[in-house]
Amino acid sequence: MRQRRFLPSLSQLIAFEAVIRHRSVTAAADELHLTQSTVSRLIASLERQLGKPLFARDRKRLTPTPEAQVYAASVTQGLDLIQRASMGLIANPGGGALSLSVLPTFATRWLAPRIGQFLADNPGISINLSTKIQRFSFATETFDAAIYFGADDWPDAHHMKLFDERLTACASPLFLDSHPITGPVDLAGLPVLQLETRPHGWQAWFNAQGGGGGVVSGMVMDQFSMMIQAAISGLGVALLPSYLAHPEIAEGRLVPILQPAVPGDGAYWLAWPERGDGNPALARFRQWVAATVTLDLLSSQEAGEDPAAG
Template sequence: MRQRRFLPNLSLLLAFDAVMRAGSVTGAAQELGLTQSTISRLIQSLEAQLTRQLFIRHKKRLTPTEAARRYFRDISGALDIIQRASMSVIANPDGGTLDLAVLPTFATRWLAPRLPGFLSQNPGISVNLATRFTTFSFDAEPFDAVIYYGSDDWPGALHLKLFDERWTACASDAFLSHHPIAGPEDLAGAELLQLESRPGAWADWFQGQGFARPEGAEGMMMDQFSMMIQAAISGLGVALLPDYLAQIEIHEGRLRPILRPAVPGHGAYWLAWPERKAGLRPLAVFRDWIGARMAQDDVHAPRE
């Protein structure tokens, strides 16, 4: 249950937000189309409700206190969320918007090519995408859900497992013409391209080949699979890719698989969402769709 004394009237918050952004009562009054005296009264009312001084007054100038600066950071984000929600209702009254955080390579290589099908099947629903690499709080970020790599441990969230990560090593024809690979031991002197967030991936792959990682088998460190793919295509080394990405490059002839493909790793891809948004229609529809699409594409099926 929300307590009204902690929920100031929107007019008070808009006046406060305008003063903080404009840096003066005069600027806030011009922005909101109100008189300076009205803005001053609204600020005083907000201070009275919060029982905290938000501005130090000196010769008709307002200097925000540290409490005001902290409050502004939170209130500004909350007003943005309210504005986006209102715009969504106006633009999409019968559908809704899904704000989704997603890993960049998964978004561009798997999700984006399939998203038109989802949107055509669900007219009225729109999807906004933003990339995120690290864990964030759903209370602090305006997302309805996130697709990420790891375990089912996103804080304060419910989870749907999309697929287990499996590794396939790939290289270009140009690279293999100079570095033929008949067995794991032939990778001892090769450049093994690595992802910063998967430091144990090559060890898992060598274990899956029944072979210990050779001494001195190292290579470039990268922070995105898309960068690793391009490096491998250019002949800079051997890329270790999630199998769903490797299959794209293999099918299109840009890379060739090396030895045993689809070696099991230790992580998975997940869809996570805050429990309070579990009934959000765009999220529920997307959740059902992506689960069915994963099964249709057989992305998560084990390969021997």
């Protein structure tokens, strides 16, 4: 049973969060369409209920205490969670909302073309997508799951492997016309495009080609989408996950170099916190994404293509 003392009213928490965020009672009152005296009373009543001052008062100025700053982080997370749940209930009263963190280019190149089938098969479920490159803590974020690259080592989470990454080096036709490449040594001195989250990617590619690689140099980028456009524009040789390179190669905008689809040094994973084990929307998504990856694999094998090309 929850103790009432530790459950402030929503009005108190909303006022507290707004004052913390704006550092001003006046600005908080304007945002909430309340009077300044009402906001001040809500803050004072919250302090009385908790039995602890949350702000140091200097004339009309409120300065949050260190404890209030910590408390505010949890309050903000709780309000966000309530808001998302309410939005999901309103939009999909018979299903639920699923909040996913996804790698940017994976979201646009792999997930987006396929997610329509999931929504069609599960009309009561809505999906909210946010793109993130860096990992985060499920304890402090409200995401239900994350799709990421690396190993099955996300802290305090369950994992499901999607597929291993395979790498294909490619460049634009015009670039290769002026820079013919018949072996790894031909890349010496050429601009090669690198991703900051794959520092050992080129070395893995050279090893799979039988060696012969030297020191690589060229632009370092933080997203594959930028690298793809740079390669198409003739700025260098890109090293791409094969599922990302496949559409550009099929359309003739990029040409693979030497042996394509060589093993990389990581995989794509779905991770979710323990609290998500009882989430039916997440369970359906896990089943769907596993079946979709398997179908992609079988289709690619039948076509004689890279299994992760999609």
